[in-house]
Amino acid sequence: MTTLINDSLRRLAATLKALPNEQDRDPPPGLNLPGHTYQQKLVSPEIIEAHLSITYQDHLKGQVVVDYFTHVLAGERKVLDNLLFIVEEARKKNAKPMLSLPLILVECGVRLRELAADHLRSPDVRRRFDARNARPDATKVAQAADPYYLAVAALVAEQVAPSHRELLSRAGARQDLKAILFADAALALGESAEARQALAASDFPGASIAAAEALKLLATPDLLHKQLELLLAGQAP
Amino acid sequence: MTDDKRRKRKVIEGSQVFFEEDVTIREDALKAPLPLPPLDLPLFGELVILFRDQFFHLVEQGNEPDRMTLCGLSFPIVPSTTVQAVEERCRQTPTAAAVQVEFLRGLHPSFVDAAGAPVRTKSTQLAASLALDKLKLIAAAESTSLRKPLVPIDHIRPPAQVSVLGVAVPGYERLLFLDGRVHDLLTSQEFFASWKRGFHPDIVQQVLERATPWPARELADFLHKNAARANARALSVVCAGLHTRHRPVSIVLDGLDFVPVLQGPTLSFLEDWQRVLAQDLKRRALGQFLDGEGA
Numbered sequence: 320m321t322t323l324i325n326d327s328l329r330r331l332a333a334t335l336k337a338l339p340n341e342q343d344r345d346p347p348p349g350l351n352l353p354g355h356t357y358q359q360k361l362v363s364p365e366i367i368e369a370h371l372s373i374t375y376q377d378h379l380k381g382q383v384v385v386d387y388f389t390h391v392l393a394g395e396r397k398v399l400d401n402l403l404f405i406v407e408e409a410r411k412k413n414a415k416p417m418l419s420l421p422l423i424l425v426e427c428g429v430r431l432r433e434l435a436a437d438h439l440r441s442p443d444v445r446r447r448f449d450a451r452n453a454r455p456d457a458t459k460v461a462q463a464a465d466p467y468y469l470a471v472a473a474l475v476a477e478q479v480a481p482s483h484r485e486l487l488s489r490a491g492a493r494q495d496l497k498a499i500l501f502a503d504a505a506l507a508l509g510e511s512a513e514a515r516q517a518l519a520a521s522d523f524p525g526a527s528i529a530a531a532e533a534l535k536l537l538a539t540p541d542l543l544h545k546q547l548e549l550l551l552a553g554q555a556p
Numbered sequence: 557m558t559d560d561k562r563r564k565r566k567v568i569e570g571s572q573v574f575f576e577e578d579v580t581i582r583e584d585a586l587k588a589p590l591p592l593p594p595l596d597l598p599l600f601g602e603l604v605i606l607f608r609d610q611f612f613h614l615v616e617q618g619n620e621p622d623r624m625t626l627c628g629l630s631f632p633i634v635p636s637t638t639v640q641a642v643e644e645r646c647r648q649t650p651t652a653a654a655v656q657v658e659f660l661r662g663l664h665p666s667f668v669d670a671a672g673a674p675v676r677t678k679s680t681q682l683a684a685s686l687a688l689d690k691l692k693l694i695a696a697a698e699s700t701s702l703r704k705p706l707v708p709i710d711h712i713r714p715p716a717q718v719s720v721l722g723v724a725v726p727g728y729e730r731l732l733f734l735d736g737r738v739h740d741l742l743t744s745q746e747f748f749a750s751w752k753r754g755f756h757p758d759i760v761q762q763v764l765e766r767a768t769p770w771p772a773r774e775l776a777d778f779l780h781k782n783a784a785r786a787n788a789r790a791l792s793v794v795c796a797g798l799h800t801r802h803r804p805v806s807i808v809l810d811g812l813d814f815v816p817v818l819q820g821p822t823l824s825f826l827e828d829w830q831r832v833l834a835q836d837l838k839r840r841a842l843g844q845f846l847d848g849e850g851a
Contacts, residue, residue, distance in 0.1 A: 324616065324629070345737075345818055349796035351805040352734060352816060353627050359735070376802065466614035467603040467734065470626030474803065477627065 324469055327488035332464030332472035335360055337455030338493055342367055353467075353474045354379060361475075361496060362386055369399055372406050377420035380478045384420065384504050387497040388427045391447045391524075392439065392531050398430045405547065413553045422546040424508050428538020431531060439528050439535075448524045452494040479503040489521050498523035505530035509537040579683035585662035586691050590655045590834040595646070595826045599636060606731040607741070607809055608713075609722045611636045625806045633809065639719035646833055647840070656841035663687055667845065674845050681846060688842040695724070695835045703727030703828065712743065713810070724832035728825060732807070732816045738825045739816035741807065744770045747797055747815040748779075754790020756782075772806060772813035773799040 335356075342364035346355035357379050358367060366386040373381035389399050402418060405426070409416035431439065438444075464472070475496070476484045483503045490496045502514050502523070511533035517526035603624075605612040614624055618632035625631075646652060657672040664683060669675050703725055721728055730741040742750065745764055752760045759782050763770065770778075776798040783791055797815045799806070807814040819825075 343736075349793040351796070351800070351803065352739075353803070353805065356735065465602040466616055466624075466629070466631040467626065469616070470629045470631075473627040473629055477803075 327485045328469060328472050328476060329464050330488035331475065332468040333460050333462065334455050334490060335471050335475065336464055336468040337459035339453055339456070341453070341493065353471045356471045357474055358382070361493065363390060369403060371402055372417050374417040374419050380500055380504060381418065381420050381423050383497050383500045384423055387501045387527065390451055391494065392444060392527065393430060393434070394443060394447055398427055401426055401430070405550070409550050412551045415553070416550050418550065419546070420504055421508060422550060424505055424534055425538045425543045425546050427531070428534035429540065429543050431535040432538065439531055444528060445524055448494050452492045454492045480507065483518065486518055490523065495523040498527040502526040502530040505534045509533040579664050579666055579679045581663045581683050581687045583690065585659065586687060586838070587694055588662070590659060590837060592655055592830060592834060593651060595830050597642065600733050600822060604733040605633060605741070606639065606728065606733070608716065609639045609719050611639065621811070622809050625804060627803050639721050643720050643833060647837065652837055656837055659838055659841050660845060676845070684842050684845045688839065688846065691838055691842065699724055720832050720836045721829050724835070725828055730814070733822055736822050738819050738822045740819045741814040742817055744772045744775045744798060744813050744815065747817065748775065748794055750817070751790045751794045754787035756785035759785055769812055772815065
């Protein structure tokens with residue numbers, strides 16, 4: 320993969336460097352340095368401690384999706400518990416079950432169907448978004464990013480579709496980045512014009528809510544069943 | 557000690573004979589930490605590598621062979637400053653000079669006058685000489701509680717270390733600093749050796765006894781081919797550290813591949829460094845007192 324260092328990547332790198340850590344656990348053996356920094360900046364301690372088994376390619380993004388959904392969109396840890404239960408049960412048939420990103424997203428959508436119809440549109444979602452937000456240190460963000468953080472920014476940028484990469488450089492705070500990562504993941508599964516409009520307008524919480532609405536519509540129990548079968552078979556979707 | 561218990565020493569200078577009181581140093585002052593401000597080095601504000609007594613950092617462009625590859629980006633690793641230069645800057649601060657004067661005064665008030673200038677008499681110089689010998693013994697005893705040097709498995713040139721840190725704490729010779737954590741930099745074989753219990757003895761022997769260095773990627777491929785003779789967890793961790801197809805991370809210095817392995821907080825490293833710097837300041841203070849030059 321060839322990564323282009325441009326102004327967007329530099330802005331994202333400066334933001335990431337200036338963001339306070341969300342958690343500061345030591346890296347587990349096998350996790351590389353940029354992966355660890357990504358987790359420090361964008362994954363809450365509850366999700367790290369849950370030790371979700373997620374496929375290698377989707378690992379970092381999957382953690383952010385579960386984190387953002389649990390703490391902002393749903394406001395409860397039911398999905399996290401469900402995913403842990405799924406892995407535990409799957410282990411009876413597959414020694415190394417690894418959750419795929421589509422399975423995580425479909426499980427989120429199925430959970431949204433169980434919540435009140437207006438759950439995503441309630442002011443509580445934006446309240447949680449604001450309450451958990453963290454802004455980068457203004458003095459640090461003005462400094463040029465060093466090469467290491469350019470690499471971390473490249474890692475974050477690599478998680479989203481090329482058309483969404485520039486959006487990351489517009490993120491002003493931690494939850495903006497998480498909302499973009501969530502919306503990007505959900506949009507890869509189901510289209511939402513409203514979410515795309517909100518992204519274009521830099522309304523990142525709005526985009527994540529609209530993308531989650533789309534997810535709710537497509538996440539049928541049948542689709543979840545299909546994803547679970549893939550998990551049991553040890554196949555990526 | 558009261559005045560009447562003080563020993564008188566016979567001093568002969570030419571044809572003159574006179575008696576001088578012994579100066580008894582306060583030994584606890586030799587061991588007491590110096591009130592130096594914590595080492596807070598701006599150079600640790602970014603990823604920094606310590607290798608062969610020299611600090612390095614990453615730059616965006618250049619053709620240097622020493623490189624760090626991260627997430628599809630490859631950056632040259634270039635020297636920033638030497639450990640010795642950083643230590644010299646610490647020694648040149650007004651605080652360090654003031655602390656050295658107070659250290660001498662703490663050993664015995666007669667070592668310095670009210671303005672902090674050394675008062676060199678035969679008895680203070682003899683006492684300073686004794687203090688220097690004792691300080692060396694204390695430093696030798698303390699060094700055993702510091703980090704032990706890495707035992708290089710192969711291919712590493714002996715470091716030409718001249719800094720206080722390099723000489724006193726050889727365990728800090730290959731390090732990577734990042735965001736408050738310090739990582740050891742291990743060669744492919746050293747890294748493998750730290751997980752060798754997860755591999756069949758034949759594999760361990762083949763890896764550790766090879767005469768030429770194992771490039772990290774080649775070693776990862778070799779281990780993958782011998783996966784049947786490895787513990788799955790050990791194989792996964794070692795191969796993830798050596799080389800991954802997806803988002804590979806690599807560090808090449810002096811033509812060798814290195815793997816960063818977490819050691820602990822940078823703060824502990826700085827504390828150890830400050831401890832040996834303080835020892836060095838004491839030694840220099842006594843050395844300068846004795847001969848007016850550096851020890």
